[in-house]
Amino acid sequence: DIQMAQSPSSLSAFVGDRVNITCRASQSIGRDLNWYQQKSGKAPKLLIYDASTLQSGVPSRISGSGSGTDFTLTINSLQPEDFATYFCQQSYRTLFTFGPGTKVDIK
Amino acid sequence: QVQLQESGPGLVKPSETLSLTCTVSGGSISRYYWSWIRQSPGMGLEWIGDIHYSGTTNYNPSLKSRVTISVDTSKNQFSLRLSSVTAADTAVYFCANRREVIGAPFDSWGQGTLVTVSS
Numbered sequence: 260d261i262q263m264a265q266s267p268s269s270l271s272a273f274v275g276d277r278v279n280i281t282c283r284a285s286q287s288i289g290r291d292l293n294w295y296q297q298k299s300g301k302a303p304k305l306l307i308y309d310a311s312t313l314q315s316g317v318p319s320r321i322s323g324s325g326s327g328t329d330f331t332l333t334i335n336s337l338q339p340e341d342f343a344t345y346f347c348q349q350s351y352r353t354l355f356t357f358g359p360g361t362k363v364d365i366k
Numbered sequence: 367q368v369q370l371q372e373s374g375p376g377l378v379k380p381s382e383t384l385s386l387t388c389t390v391s392g393g394s395i396s397r398y399y400w401s402w403i404r405q406s407p408g409m410g411l412e413w414i415g416d417i418h419y420s421g422t423t424n425y426n427p428s429l430k431s432r433v434t435i436s437v438d439t440s441k442n443q444f445s446l447r448l449s450s451v452t453a454a455d456t457a458v459y460f461c462a463n464r465r466e467v468i469g470a471p472f473d474s475w476g477q478g479t480l481v482t483v484s485s
Contacts (some may be wrong), residue, residue, distance in 0.1 A: 267467035293471035301461055303411070309469065346411060350469045353424050357411035 261285055265270050265358035270366040272337050274282075280332040280361045282347035287327045291351035292331045294323055298343045306345075309330065337363075370461045370476035373377035376485050383420075384448040388461030388476055395419055395437065400444045400461040401472060402435060406457035418445055418466070449479075451483045 262285035272278050282292065290310040295303035305314045307323035310330055334341055336366040342365055347358040375387035388400065401416035405461050415425035417435045429448070437444040448455060459481050462472040 265394075278368040295472075302462075303472075304475070305471050305473055308471040312392075314437050335399050348411075348471065350464075350471055354412040354426060355411075 260354055261356050263287060263347055263349055263356050263358035265345075265361050267361060268359065269362040269364070270365055273366050274337055276337045276338060278334045278337055278341075278363060280363075281299055282325075282330040282332070282346055282358050284328045284330075284349055284351075288351035290326050290347045291349055292323075292325065292330045292347045293350060295346045295348065296341075296343045298347065305345060308350075334363075336356060338366075367381050367474045368398075368463065370463065370474055372459060372476045372479040373483070374479060376480055378451055379485050380482060380483055384446070384451050384455060384481055384483075386446045386479065386481070387460075388444050388446075390442045390444075390463075392408070395439055395442045395444065398435065398465060399424075399470075400435075400447045401459045401462045401464060403451065403462055403472070403475075404457040405478070407428055408454075409457070412457075413457055414446065415446075419435060441481055453483050455481070456483045457481060 264283045294307040294308045297303040311323045322333045326330050342362045344362045346360050369391045371389045376386045396419045399416045402414040405411050417423045417437050432449045434447040441484040458478040459479045461476040
């Protein structure tokens, strides 16, 4: 299995802050890395695929970067609707695996 | 994007079989791969397996011996059966889809349904 790790596990930030979340794969996955946002009681929502491609309808303050084993999700100018949990997921191998999540809450 | 909706019992007894159905609307099931994913506090998000409309299946090896995923194209539905359940199978179960492209993400998700395993 490809193991996915995320850091930090949680963070507190102010509205307007810039936030970075990192994801590391246990082996190289090229750019087959996706990011999801999940709010309490809801299903995950796809934000970014192929490491850096923004899903339609996702605001441009959200971006992704990286390749190989190290990836970053960046949220510029954090908005109230961005407070949620974020997951990375590798789609390199059909045994798809997710990171444990990063919870972003209001400071 | 298609819409997905899970349905099935919310309570299953230990050793019995969990059965869920996902109904697809707003598009045909005769494209994409159709997945089941579960989420529990202890295991996080866990991919269970998926099925192509042609019937090709992929399963998580950790669950393969207990899982069957099937598709009914006439009803635009696909289903999950998980046998010999234990308390460890208590989770929110989601259905989702992904495009027929290597490396594709899970585009659309159902709202999820909580299944509790308890006597």
